Amino acid sequence: MELQLALDLVNIPEAKQLVKEVEEYVDIVEIGTPVIINEGLRAVKEIKQEFPHLKVLADLKIMDAAAYEVMKASEAGADIITILGVAEDLSIKGAVEEAKKQGKKILVDMIGVKNLEERAKEVDGFGVDYICVHTGYDLQAVGKNSLEDLATIKRVVKNAKTAIAGGIKLNTLPEVIKAKPDLIIVGGGITGQEDKRAVAAEMKKMIQQGE
Numbered sequence: 001m002e003l004q005l006a007l008d009l010v011n012i013p014e015a016k017q018l019v020k021e022v023e024e025y026v027d028i029v030e031i032g033t034p035v036i037i038n039e040g041l042r043a044v045k046e047i048k049q050e051f052p053h054l055k056v057l058a059d060l061k062i063m064d065a066a067a068y069e070v071m072k073a074s075e076a077g078a079d080i081i082t083i084l085g086v087a088e089d090l091s092i093k094g095a096v097e098e099a100k101k102q103g104k105k106i107l108v109d110m111i112g113v114k115n116l117e118e119r120a121k122e123v124d125g126f127g128v129d130y131i132c133v134h135t136g137y138d139l140q141a142v143g144k145n146s147l148e149d150l151a152t153i154k155r156v157v158k159n160a161k162t163a164i165a166g167g168i169k170l171n172t173l174p175e176v177i178k179a180k181p182d183l184i185i186v187g188g189g190i191t192g193q194e195d196k197r198a199v200a201a202e203m204k205k206m207i208q209q210g211e
């Protein structure tokens with residue numbers, strides 16, 4: 001099980017400071033969609049340059065022009081790029097093809113997918129690297145989480161790794177670990193805490209013990 005730190009509500013200098021605090025305990029740094037909207041792919045480039053030993057995920061949430069956007073994120077140094085599960089099949093296949101050419105990986109974000117089981121099976125057949133269940137900020141605000149969705153995709157996904165994101169905190173991490181996803185994505189559960197380093201260290205320890 002890997003731990004991904006999601007950076008969403010920061011600028012580039014703040015992102016660098018945050019990664020410095022917790023770098024020992026995370027496997028992947030996500031440059032979140034809001035950061036890319038504000039700072040562009042420069043954020044991916046600068047974080048990869050400063051922390052070359054960490055994998056960097058560009059959360060582009062691609063919907064169209066997939067091969068082109070995967071190419072641009074790859075050029076900026078991203079190791080993993082996200083595309084939406086609700087995108088056209090052709091777009092997801094195009095993203096996978098381009099990522100393979102560039103030696104990169106594709107994570108499919110299943111946010112907003114209604115027919116989760118069926119779509120996860122289909123997307124798994126396209127050769128994607130990760131399939132991620134995700135409760136976005138707007139559904140978190142009304143008390144939702146992704147645990148049931150994780151169980152659903154784990155039943156049907158045979159090739160890709162599984163991932164979970166959305167509102168995971170120290171107190172909810174044990175039930176996530178019990179469900180055994182390959183990748184656990186945490187944003188505010190680390191970045192919103194007073195002692196980020198201590199929380200990240202504790203999360204990493206819990207994940208290692210759960211393996």
Ligand SMILES: O=C([C@H](O)CO)[C@H](O)[C@H](O)COP(=O)(O)O
Pocket residue numbers: 006007008030032033034059135136137165166167168185186187188189
């Ligand atoms: O992908 C995300 C969201 O859509 C904003 O871009 C977050 O990175 C993801 O939800 C993880 O963040 P937390 O929910 O704060 O853990």
